[in-house]
Amino acid sequence: MDHQHDDIPDPATTPRPTDWITTPLTADLLRGALELERTPHGVLPHRLPARARAQCGDGQLAMVEAQPSGVRLVLRTRATAVELDALRTKMAYQGAPPRPDGVYDLLVDGRLAGRAGVTGGNVLTVDMVTGSAETRPGPVGTVRFTGLPDRVKDVEIWLPYNEVTHLVALRSDAPVEAVPDRGRKVWLHHGSSISHGSDAAGPTSTWPALAASLGGVELINLGLGGSALLDAFTARAVRDTPADLISVKIGINLVNTDLMRLRAFTPAVHGFLDTIREGHPTAPLLVVSPILCPVHEHTPGPSAPDFTDLSEGKLRFRAAGDPAERAAGKLTLNVIRDELSRIVKQRATDDPNLHYLDGRDLYGEADFAELPLPDQLHPDAATHHRIGERFAAVAFGTGGPFAAEDD
Template identity: 85%
Template sequence: MRNEPDLITTPITADLLRGALDLESTAHGLRPHRLPAWARAQYSDGQLAMAEAQPSGVRLVFRTRATVVELDALRTRTAYLGAPPRPDGVYDLLVDGRLAGAAGVTGGNVLMVDMTTGSAETRPGPVGTVRFPGLPEGVKDIEIWLPYNETTELVALRTDAPVEPAPDRGRKVWLHHGSSISHGSDAASPTTTWPALAASLGGVELINLGLGGSALLDPFTARALRDTPADLISVKIGINLVNTDLMRLRAFTPAVHGFLDTIREGHPTTPLLVVSPILCPIHEDTPGPSAPDFSSMGEGRLRFRAAGDPAERAAGKLTLNVIRDELSRLVTQRSAGDPNLHHLDGRSLYGEQDFAELPLPDGLHPDAATHHRIGERFATLAFTADGPFAAGRTA
């Protein structure tokens, strides 16, 4: 860690952070969470705990004249035994809304996961520092977007000029929930996940509850959405229910109704957009679960395959096409009495022609270029013209 005598240390407090629903004090500093403590206490699942503590969409936001900004952080990155190393997390720095720097921290903890047994081991490491020198002179608004793929404990913020909270720009708040694709996997950086790109194009403030592997219609997630102030809400439902083989159609339909009912308790008239899955050929008509395909590991690649049997659809097993049809029917039914409820077919964000041009590298997750495409498509379909979020757009 650096500690230059001419830099000012500013306590990291809630008024400097956006996109987090909870802050946990740790031995090192503050750990942002994207689910509140009461929700985390209701189910101690390791995948959920990892996902919600990875601060996708969370950013430090402040106003300053500083030309040097340093942030000490303790990261916990995830690695998979026998698999290629995952990319390091990236911190994006924006000055007055424009990207002005990107860097990562060294050190930190490593959560080593054995996918064959499900076991995990944490290997401790030191706090690291990300430094952004040479920033423009004068008063400016700074945003530091935290890595979407590393659990982050914020330790210290240092600058060469005083810091104050940035003023509210009057933007609408967009609250989004989805799977690892919404979480950010495998975007190039935190500001280039598809929700972050769509929020920038739509002129809104993002709260991203994309939870890798954990968009499972959990009631506590619905209550977190219900209780979070927002002007626009979207929920992207489907892929995790298939690739975990969590439920059958008989349970799916009531669960979606209950999830939407809960959101509506806190947001009775807020524009609410239900988004079905993007194209994923392995699960279009083949149920889950998804299973790692280790045959390509020798080439340094990990892919996934569908381990279900298409014949099992007759017994109510879910596929992406089954889910799309049911979501479309369900939203049509509900919207007769809820004019602010809308539906978007995920294949309009990424469909067959897109897959031919930009295939999913591991069979499940889009690459960086595809995140750009999905973000731009969502912004066009949701925030412009007659889109369901058009009234929420800030010029």
Template identity: 80%
Template sequence: MSDLTTTPITAELLRGALDLERTEHGVLPHRLPARARAQCTDGQLAMAEAQPSGVRLVFRTRATVVELDALRTKMAYVGAPPRPDGVYDLLVDGSLAGQSGVTGGQVHVVDMTTGATETRPGPVGTVRFADLPDRAKQVEIWLPHNEITELVALRTDAPVEPVGQGSRRVWLHHGSSISHGSDAASPSTTWPALAASLGDVELVNLGLGGSALLDPFTARAMRDTPADLISVKIGINLVNMDLMRLRAFTPAVHGFLDTLREGHPTTPLLVVSPILCPIHEDTPGPTAPDFSTLGAGRLQFRAAGDPAERVAGRLTLNVIREELARIVKQRSADDPHLHYADGRVLYGEADFADLPLPDQLHPDAATHHRMADRFAELAFGAAGPFTARSD
């Protein structure tokens, strides 16, 4: 390996991360800044924001060999089937040119019945891409969307230089595990990554599995992040956790949007309600694991709430859609750059019949592609809120 040169991994080589933490091994990309992380000690949030969905190394080089040392942290759930290994996507001049993974790493084990956790240590691994075109090119390494990834060393057989942002607009998106990329095939094929490619924009993905909860610190992080386009997909996690009632939901949405507007007063802002999820359309949360299918190697989820309690203000997806539409209509009278989209346009009843949610909650890889196509048409199409206009 003496013919490979090591390049320090710095923020100027990374896109999609809001913070870069120095660790004993190297650097750990974060999708929330340190100040936000300090305001919440929830383990689910800590895991989700450190999983680098949408984060990629971007550089120009003539290298034909690229190696990346990384320490992964995989998730494992007691009694559930093993989670798939993370995938690294290598893009050359925007086209997929290779996929690989790393071995070793840590395993974070969660017992969903008790809440107990344990982290089992493991070694640093290496992902290697060879036989790349011997010419000047832009290389992107999309990090696994479903594994915490500490970056240890970058090695190449030719010099590496950062790539400027260029003229592409920045799209800042926030949502749940569906936006995070749960059950997508790879990091560049989550629906936001695919939609960003179709819309020719730079993605900053704040899809946070289990943690799209209208948290004020997330709104402040978005407020302070440069962006040309913003979308927020609100709803499913609030039902999953049975976190609040309608009385709290409405002002929380207003507060979240108020904070975004403090930093982005006229930026196109699209509010998207939940995609179809039959178990929670009219049944409140919480969402509970359904262990009855584990014998067949599958984990599914069920709605544990009581539909009769909707009158007491418990949230369902239909309640949330109706209220989000009302809030956006009210606010858009004074905010012409605010828009609303019903999430069932991305995935609705006909889609559920064709591509059902395997675990009753998360879309599969094919559905990520379908949702990306639909979002690109909705947002970046001729009449879409994200369409570039000369005026």
């Protein structure tokens, strides 16, 4: 996708067309979701299937898997105006200024042609001190894109990566239809909040979306903020999802939740990879270790919030573990990288399509000096671009694990 967008029309200043066609929101119009749930509010895209969701009662996972990172409506149409009603659920932190609204990106034949958001919706307010949460209900909002070229074209509406989104109605001033299979490979990626998109500029600007565009592949993004925890149900979801290329980015969530020790980590990684291989025995499978995160390179978790500047809208994190606890098997990012490298090397003797990528090749010490992590854990928008471009070069470039056969 091309991100030059100097001529994006402003929906707020463009007259609304008078005649609309309403098109049912069906699975053939959506890509990037593993399941669609019909609810009283509309259609809710899920990035984990119901079986997986039923096996975990964690509220964090329930929220992030329903935030539609990488999910997009894909249409073929002559329409010059398209409008989508949606009910969002937006997060807020008690005592902090409002968080940025989610963004919808419009692509026309692969080029970014519009960017807008919806108003209204629900607000989920979290108290970081007590851990309590409260939802304030709100109305359905509408995102509208006008001034589209009057010709047959492929239109994509990428949904916000950071708002739970019920799709209510799709309208246009000309008929729309599903886009036939483009014959592109499907890349399925699983990772943490960075893969999910945390602090990217928009849904097509997360590093996986950028890398998929540069690699010419269809993306399924199973980046699950705070929830890349080697869960068996996630491995089964990857196993059961058709895909040509697979990557799993493992590490930071295991440290900042302080979930397991090294004794449990090693067999859990093996089990996760074994499960994926049951459904994809020969697909290129790339294991990616964490990018540089100085607070946890040598210090175990958990991560703890730093409220010093919360009133200014700045939430930071710190490492609350003790480096001496590594002797008892506590995980740090360096420990995880060493073990992932060893595991992949061991398994690759019988699995030539298994590969390893050190996350510091995507974002390392020199990058941190130039583009530090604003909250000590998550990259900013510029860093998402850098990571996406580097991943595309390493994975999809000549000689890379995801390179086309003729490369």
